[in-house]
Amino acid sequence: MKKIILGLLCTVALGAATLSTNGYQVGDTAEDFSLMGVDDQEHSLADYEDANGFVVIFTCNHCPYSVAYEDRIIALHAKYGEDYPVIAINPNDPVSYPSDNFENMKLRAEEKGFKFDYLFDDGQQVFPKYGATKTPHVFLLDKDLKVQYIGAIDNSTEESDVSKTYLADAIESLRDGETPKVTSTKAIGCGIKVAKQ
């Protein structure tokens, strides 16, 4: 009997270890963070007092997929931002991608007129906790920071071909007090570049 319990404990421990290396799964509660935004202010999720949830999007300047989605991200924030603000986070190592450095983030935000906060994961501590692997990579959180949806914004990089608006649907479910029907999707993105040790 003891052996069985020990075996079970080991399995649980292994499971936990796997989870922590892979980042958040749907149902997990996200940790808050404090990151510098292009407005030169530190931002934490706790600061958004009126929010009913958060659209956390790991994105960046250099990646064509991120660029292809910029206008759609702007539109999502315009439509849902009052309740579910977009929190854009650039997770890339700025040495590997100079176009993703903080100054260039400011330039891009200015050029495109981002109305949402665009934060820099300086030191690359936040994206591994989420388990973000690429840009863009979306994590929809509810008011209690519980992860409700992970994945893609919609089902086509070419905006004219979109037939499924996964993220907008998930936000609307939350807004209506329901659980999103589709909780996880995938899209091609640019692998996040980690700084060399």
Add this chain to the structure above:
Amino acid sequence: MKWLILSVVLGFSSRTVQTNTVKVYDKFSEFESDYLLNLSSDTTYVINFWATWCAPCVKELPYFEQLRAAHKDKPFKVVLVSLDFKSKVESSVIPLIAKKEIESEVVVLADGKASEWIDLVDSTWSGAIPATLVMKNSKRYFYEKSYESYKELEEDILKSK
């Protein structure tokens, strides 16, 4: 003699055509049927997913070229699957193949509905590139990573059997 000249000309022209065009797949199902299914059991297939705008992808292309050259007398096939947008094939993909002198087979997978096909390549793939699929004897090995050296790539290929 006339036939010989004709075949030389034909041979030359078809080769020219090959280097100036790349097959573009609009539908994943067609790409899948050509490259992921109906495989020969004796062959090792190395399928690399990349794009011209992806710096770590472009950096590792020479390692895949080296891999192909090292196995050219064996049942071994390297396919470089570009995920570039269709509009960039002429302006980016083809010039890069020429510039890097890539001899491996290159195709463009331009099916934008990736959410519907990523899992069909590998269920563990998050969708980040570069990524490499190795197939041998109906077994599949998937590596969502970038290679910093030929040795690293070779080690993963050796592991995949």
